[in-house]
Amino acid sequence: MDYNMNNLIPFIPPSEYDRVAEQFLEEYCPEALKRPMAVPIENIAADMGLKVQYVCLSEEADIYGATIFTDGALEIYDPEDGLYDTKVFKRKTVLIDPEAVKKTNVGCKHNTLAxxxxxxxxxxxxxxxxxxTAPRMARFCKCSVNQLPYATxxxxxxxxxxxxxxxxILMPKATFIEAASQYDIVYGKDNWQAIYGLADLFDVSKQSVMIRLEECNLL
Ligand SMILES: [Zn+2]
Structure with a gap:
């Protein structure tokens, strides 16, 4: 894996996404590369040392997740008081806003956690x-429903x-194609039976399955 040595962002072109997902599963859940299954992403997150908390992250519910990389404070939204509040979190905390997750086009908690x-x-x-420059604040990434205007x-x-x-990660290519082959998926038809069946098998949303079928040239 190459990194941009100026900023330590890994260089991963989209053509490598499947390979990176496979490397991730080889490390955390090799079984998912052998047979179609629901990837136990909650357990994997726990194995990685990540602790998940469900909180409200913004008034507009447009931020669905955040990962905290260093101990420190972070602003979250309190819907009862209608105010933003600064709270201290530990590194390796993952925050998920369940209301905002519903607004994403692959709206499911498993995808957000992955x-x-x-x-x-x-x-x-x-x-x-x-x-x-602000040592009291945590370093974190915020994941939004639409691209944030202030994102770098x-x-x-x-x-x-x-x-x-x-x-x-949730639908690794080889086992996804294997599972999809059990259904008669016809181009141009609505294929609901296949989409429901695959969503159930991999425990992901139907939208997510449709996108994956398209990516694998199956739809
Ligand atoms: Zn993100």
């Missing part, structure tokens, strides 16, 4: 090495990697 695992797996060096180019690159790799 997405945050990719950030920890591939992007922790970047955040560790960032020059930081570095952040957009890493966000693109996490968006691309997460569904490939």
């Amino acid at each position: 997405h945050e695992c990719v950030h920890w797996y591939k992007h922790r060096l970047y955040y560790k090495m960032q020059k930081f 180019e570095d952040e957009n690159i890493m966000e693109g990697q996490a968006i691309g790799i997460a569904p490939r």
